[in-house]
Amino acid sequence: MSHRPYSSSSQRGFTLIELLVVIAIIAVLIALLLPAVQQAREAARRSQCKNNLKQIGLAMQTYHDGAKMFPPGLIQQTGGCAPNRLWGGMMPLLPHIDLAPLFKTLNPQGGCLPAPNAVIDGKTPLNAAYSQFICPSDSSEITNLFHQGYSKSNYPVSEQISGAGVVNVGCRISSIRDGTSNTFMHGERRLEREPVGQRHTAAIVWGRSNNTDAGSKFRANWQINFPNPTTSSTGFAGDNGCVRHGSSSAHVGGAHFLMCDGTVRFVNQNIGRNPAAGSTTVCVAMFPTLLSGPGFVLQNLFYMSDRNPVGDF
Numbered sequence: 055m056s057h058r059p060y061s062s063s064s065q066r067g068f069t070l071i072e073l074l075v076v077i078a079i080i081a082v083l084i085a086l087l088l089p090a091v092q093q094a095r096e097a098a099r100r101s102q103c104k105n106n107l108k109q110i111g112l113a114m115q116t117y118h119d120g121a122k123m124f125p126p127g128l129i130q131q132t133g134g135c136a137p138n139r140l141w142g143g144m145m146p147l148l149p150h151i152d153l154a155p156l157f158k159t160l161n162p163q164g165g166c167l168p169a170p171n172a173v174i175d176g177k178t179p180l181n182a183a184y185s186q187f188i189c190p191s192d193s194s195e196i197t198n199l200f201h202q203g204y205s206k207s208n209y210p211v212s213e214q215i216s217g218a219g220v221v222n223v224g225c226r227i228s229s230i231r232d233g234t235s236n237t238f239m240h241g242e243r244r245l246e247r248e249p250v251g252q253r254h255t256a257a258i259v260w261g262r263s264n265n266t267d268a269g270s271k272f273r274a275n276w277q278i279n280f281p282n283p284t285t286s287s288t289g290f291a292g293d294n295g296c297v298r299h300g301s302s303s304a305h306v307g308g309a310h311f312l313m314c315d316g317t318v319r320f321v322n323q324n325i326g327r328n329p330a331a332g333s334t335t336v337c338v339a340m341f342p343t344l345l346s347g348p349g350f351v352l353q354n355l356f357y358m359s360d361r362n363p364v365g366d367f
Contacts, residue, residue: 096305099190103208103242103303104310104318106186110209110240111316113150121146123224124239127216127271128262135166142261142270143216143224144187144207151186167261170203180204180260187259191304194245199288200255200298201263206245210257210272212238213299214358215314218271227314231359234314238355241272241301242309253282254302255290266295273299274356275331275345278309278323296332314358325367327352 118124125143141162148157159175168174170181183196187207198206214237215225230237245256258269275296282300285292303309308322328350342357354362 096191100305100310100320103189103191103305104320106189107209107240107242107310107312107318108316109151109186110147111312111318113147114239115316116150117146118227121224123226124215126220126222126224127211127213128221128267129162130221131163131165137265138202138263139166139168140221140262141167142258143211144259144270145261153184153186156184170197170205184259189242189244189304192244192256193304194247194256198245198256198258198269199247200245200290201258201269204258204260204263204269207257207259207270208242208244208303209240209312210243210268210270210299211240212356213267213271213273214356215239216271225358229358230314232354232357232361232364235317236355236364237314237358238274238311239314240312242303242305242311243272243300244302244304247287250285251281251283253284253287254279254300255282255284255298264289266290266298268295268298271299272301274301274327274352276300277327278302278321278325278352280332311355319367321352321355321367325351 114124125146127143129141129145145157145162148154156179159177159179168180171178172180181197181203182205184205187205187209188196189208192208196206197203217223217225227234243256244254246252246254255268261270263269273296279302280297280300282297283292284290284298290298301309308320311319311321313319326349328345328347331345331353342353342360346353346357346360346362348362351364351367354360354364355367
């Protein structure tokens, strides 16, 4: 009578301890992988943000080639407009960044800036999202309630390049005496309405709102990413004009800036700056002798003719 020999290779299941060890190893691998995935995604978002600014820079240069100046920061149509109904300098760029049909629909030459919910040709284009003006890292609303609910923009223009308190006057390249590679043209500003005291007001695509040009322009008074003390999620209570004109981003450690030569630089938020620049007594953009000077790199990059040399930054 034959017997089947016992096989030492017969299958057996995992013990509970072995299963727990495998689960623990998988959890550790996932924990190591997730930050790398998040970093890769943020790197892609930063790259797209940088590309947005590059396209704006190309549009600015193309406009300058035709008009012999950069677009005015505020555009006053014949007949006059209310102070919070002025078109901004982004409007003339629309035909140069694949938004020519939108420019034709809005017909900015035909009047003043409409209300954000105005229906134009059956649409409400003034409170829609336009990826050309939105940093992908800024996941906040597509409309900016700090600025009446108009379409959000993360890329305000320098008040030096667009003019402070003037309309229909643009800057010429020949006026940038410090050199186009050493002068800001556009900078980032994120939108963050919460929490109180940590807010950033972003900008809007279309122009001026709430009787302030912070919706379209930036100044270099405060440190990059300096928190806004405003106590209102839809207005400017508790802040001052310097803060809401500041620069900020949803990126860690600084913000992107478009230089007047078309390059885009990521500027560290700890860059040298004038500590007195945030004072309300000197919070006017057009006084470089008060704010710029040796070591004040942020202000020196902002002012286009202060004659303060800028090295590596």
